[in-house]
Amino acid sequence: MNSVRVYIATTEGPxxxxxxxxxxxxxxxxxxxxxxxxxxxxxxGYDAFVREPTGVIEKCFGHSAFRMDVSRHISEGMSWQLGVFAAHALFLAGRLAGKREAAAQAIWLTGEVNRDLEVGAVDYVAEKLRRSGRLFSKLETDGIPVMVFLPREDFAELDESWLREHGIGTQSCRIVPVDGAGDLFRALGLDEPTPPRESKISPEETETTLPLRLPAARTALVMGGLAVLAVLLGVTAWRSGVADWLALAEGGDFGKLDAAFSKVENDACSPCKLILRGYQAFLASAAPYDDDLALVAVETRAPEGKSCAAVHFGTAKPEVVEVARSAAGRFKAISARGLCALEYRLTNRDGPAYVWAVVSEGEGYSTFVRTKPSLQGYLMSEGGAGSLRVELPRRIKKPLTYRILVIASARPFADVPDWLAREVAALGPRLDAVTWAGLQARLENGGVTVLSTVHEITP
Structure with missing residues (x-):
């Protein structure tokens, strides 16, 4: 069985x-x-990529903890995921070539792998290829064929003449564009893994397997209390509205729930509004508390007198510092000098919560719309944590601001990010601190906690 050596592409070299x-x-x-x-x-980031529920390695290959040794530093980001995924597949098949072991073949990879095993586009592909020229030449001299795996979207943007000039796309250095892990497995002659299970958890499953903040008994008690209130206020016929709200909340349909709330707000029925306030208070009491969502910035810096290049190459030990938010909820501005990597770590200190989180460039409230989330519908258990990684520019010449947005709920409101994006788009130039606070209040009335803050990096 032929062994395969795996190289992860980086901008510093393979x-x-x-x-x-x-x-x-x-x-x-x-x-x-x-x-x-x-x-x-x-x-x-590797641990999150391996372990369920965020990762795919455990789900596809059955084990949840590994040590992986690499020949050079790999920076933050997600372009390493395709190479790591391929290495784990080869490891399971007994075909991963170890250090100083003979290899019949080599593979070079870059690409992001999502939950559905789709391969997404990444940055700096041409630079990574250029930095690997010496490796490709050595492999050709040694008679070891190499396959270059790229996201199909990135391959389409490469210039064929440039590739030929660099000896890429030849018989000894073949390019394999991929859309998903299936393309990778077929090219390597490996059996495809079992497709990942859907991560969505129904409200019924949640009731039995995860202790949400409000058990069914308390839900029944609150609903009974609202029904009694309806009778006392003389709106008995309207009690079905409360049942509709409950069904929408249990079904995870926030958009329709918000529309139902708005209809009552615009109604002339004052007792109905009073019942609405009671139900919204009930939902809010089940939502995660702001203080239970601990958000810290994790800075990786070069030690005094050393550079980030020295950290990347492993010749200098990085200094890792965690910085919490101030009492006002903001991060203190930091200097880009000596800053090699930056991520934000979110820890859930209370009961299970569904979390959606994104870090976007820019201070505006709408910047999240054009940015892919780091955590999407992630069910975070009590004590669980997730990382939000930042792709820092290679050089920061002017102040740079990131906005961190976290949405959390005790119920799986999968449509909340899309709902928020639509509302932001509808506001257009009218979106400011006041209108954003209005959106945040509507979310909180539906049992959704919103954490939004900014972090400035100065040159």
Missing amino acids: AEIQRITEEDPGIRSVVCLDSKAMALPISA
């Missing part, structure tokens, strides 16, 4: 995956440099 070892499931997965006892900053 990083060889030297070894993968299974670890105790009770510990976190880690990435180390060249067998040294030093975890690289990418370890948190």
Whole structure:
């Protein structure tokens, strides 16, 4: 069975995956440099990529904790995911070539892998290829064929003449554009993994498997109280409206729930509005509290007198600092000098919550619309955490601001991000701190917690 050496493309040069070892499931997965006892900053992202419910490695290959050794530093981002996924597939098949082991073939990969095993486009593909020219030449000299795996979208943007000039796309260095993991497995002659299960959890499953903040008994008690209130206020015939709200909330349809609330707000029935306030208070009491969503910035910096390049190449040990928000809810501005990587870590201190989170460039409230979320419908257990990684520019010449937006609920309102995007678009130039607060209030009335803050980086 032919062994395969795996190279992850980076803008600093290719990083060889030297070894993968299974670890105790009770510990976190880690990435180390060249067998040294030093975890690289990418370890948190690797652990999230491995472990369910965020990752796909455990879901596809059955184990939840690994140590992976690489030959050079791999920076933050997600373009390493395709290479790591391929390495795990080869490891399971017994075909991953280890450090100094002979290899019959080499593969070079870049691409982001999502929950559905689709491969997404990444940045700096041409630069990564250029930085790998020496490796490609050596492999050709050694008689080892190499396959270059790229997202199809990125391949379409490459210039064919430029590729030929750099010896890429030849018989010894073949390009394989991919749309998903299936293309990768077919090219390597591997059996495809079992497709991931849908991560959506129905309200019924949630009631039995996860202890939400408000049990069914309390729900019944509150609903009974609202029904009694309806009788006392003389709007008995209107009680069916409360049942409709409950059905929409249980079904995770926030858009229709908000529309139903708005209809009551515009109604002349004052007692109906009083009942609405009671139900909204009930939903709000079930939502995650702001203080239970701990958000910190994690800075990876070069030590005094060293550069980020030294950190990337493993010749300098990075300094990792966690910075919490101020009492006002904002992050203190930080300097870009010596800043090698930046991520935001969200920890849930209370009961299970469905979380959607994004980091977008710009201080405006609408910047999230054009940015892919880091966490999308992620069911975060009590004590669970998730990372929001930032692709820092290589050089920061002017102040740069990031907005961090977190949406959390005890119920799986999958349509909330799209609802918020539509409302923001409808407001257009009228979107400001006041109108944003209005949107936030509507979300909170539906049992959805919103955490929004900014972080400035100065040159």
